[in-house]
Amino acid sequence: MQTELSYKIENFEGPLDLLLQLIAKNKVNIIEVNLSELIDQYLEQIEYFKQEEMDISSEFITMASRLIYIKTASLLPKHEEAQKLADELKGELIEYQICRQIALELSKMTVGFDRFAKEPEEYEFDKTYELNHEPQVLVDAYISAVGRGKRRLPPSTAPFTKIVARKIYAVSSKIVFVMRNLLSGGKKKLSSLYGGAKSRSELVATFLAVLELCKANRVKLTGDSPDKAEIQLIKGHKK
């Protein structure tokens, strides 16, 4: 099947959008679409994006590998699994198509965009909260926010690394890490602090933590070359 490869990646809301547009191009509906051909067209399209050195987001690649997997599975003598995967994909496409249709209808219902409300009057009103609640409400809310069993915070940094500006967070945790390492007193080789680092950003964070602690006069660095540098906690630091 001949497909014209003239799209730009920015024209698509995501891999599902690209698939829907390929289906539309073939002038068939989702139920009847020949999945094998569709997969080929999708992969061809991704290949084209790559050749044109366009920025392809990971979602497109993930979908590509999923499609390849479906195709591979369908080559097996028993391909119930391939059928299941194909149905799943078709289902997602139908669902997304409905979403697109509704979105289109919503985008036509714009009368309210031209109806303006008014800001509340600026009375000199005290906004101070006046109600009373049982303190237990806070415990429930806390459990809701944090989850049970995570009584103390900060929780492990792992789940949040994607959300939080990594550098700042990691530095604060590395300050704790460095302090903990030095609590026993005595000098330690600076390089020993880097031992457990798993990534460059972790190394950088540890280094920044050491600098922060130096600046705050909590640790002392000695030694005349980087590989001989030693770090020590400053005792009797005033609080």
Next chain:
Amino acid sequence: MNREQKISALFSVLFACGEPISIERLCEVFDEKPEGVETIVNGLKKRLEEQQLGVMLLTLENTYQLATDENYAEYIKKALDLRRRTPLSPAAFEVLSVVAYNQPVTKSFVEQVRGVDCSGVMTTLIEKGLIEERGRLELPGRPLLYGTTKNFLRTFGISDLSELPKLPNEDHTVNDVGEQLSIEGTEKLGEEE
């Protein structure tokens, strides 16, 4: 206070508050039963229609709000310097439609339907007051749930979610498939988390 005065009082209250006011709050303010408030509300609606003042009374679920007539939008935009206000993106309309028809709904559900990350769009929609948090889903990870706001209703010119456009292809075959799908979808969502 006679009926006409009550209508004027209601107008000035809605005017001063700006945001949607619930019927319960109006009952307290005017020391009236809900039916009493509704009578006043209907009186005001009628008066605003007759007097053509350029504002109208909107019903948004169980709340009321004054808003300007769309016919004068051009002047208001000019006065507020809103001409360069960006309309919603196609992505925003898609996210809104998933949230509106499936609420309360998690971000990962929206992302599953659209097949792409939606964090940025969701944040924008929260900032624009079109969607809001609605508690959490009782699943491991306790993901946040989202729903549409009163402002969403006003923006799309409806007074209730039931006035949203019907889902397309509501005939037996596709609907069957659709239902099965959404069940599959939900299960997957659960497993993932």
Next chain:
Amino acid sequence: MNREQKISALFSVLFACGEPISIERLCEVFDEKPEGVETIVNGLKKRLEEQQLGVMLLTLENTYQLATDENYAEYIKKALDLRRRTPLSPAAFEVLSVVAYNQPVTKSFVEQVRGVDCSGVMTTLIEKGLIEERGRLELPGRPLLYGTTKNFLRTFGISDLSELPKLPNEDHTVNDVGEQLSIEGTEKLGEEE
């Protein structure tokens, strides 16, 4: 647009803007000379007087603004006052509890815990006098720290933070000790202020 429509348009513009608008601005908006705008303004004044809607048009120097009639001030106050008797949202309770049990704490910390942007909720809680600023954390960026207020104690009927209910799972697993250690570290840093 005829004269009556212009009057309605003026009302909707003044309504949507809220603040006083200068005559120059109105000249631009309606593409009129000052005399033309004045005619419309006078028309609106007259209409508002006749219609007795509880709102009037004020002239302040060379600006115009809508304001509510003092006759209905009592109701407006009641309505606006009731607004602060709306209970906190679930999101607000969550933010409040995270601040209460971990203070002093940064906004980004609260956001890490909840997994979403909390700016709006934090602002509301400050306005309601439930949380307040508590200096800055000595870390790159010097983020603001927040803690609870006296009004917070009153709201929950306690006289001291130590009276906050204990959080569940106060066990002494190894993991827990580690977490406590890191808390100590953070606290020390905070105290340096």
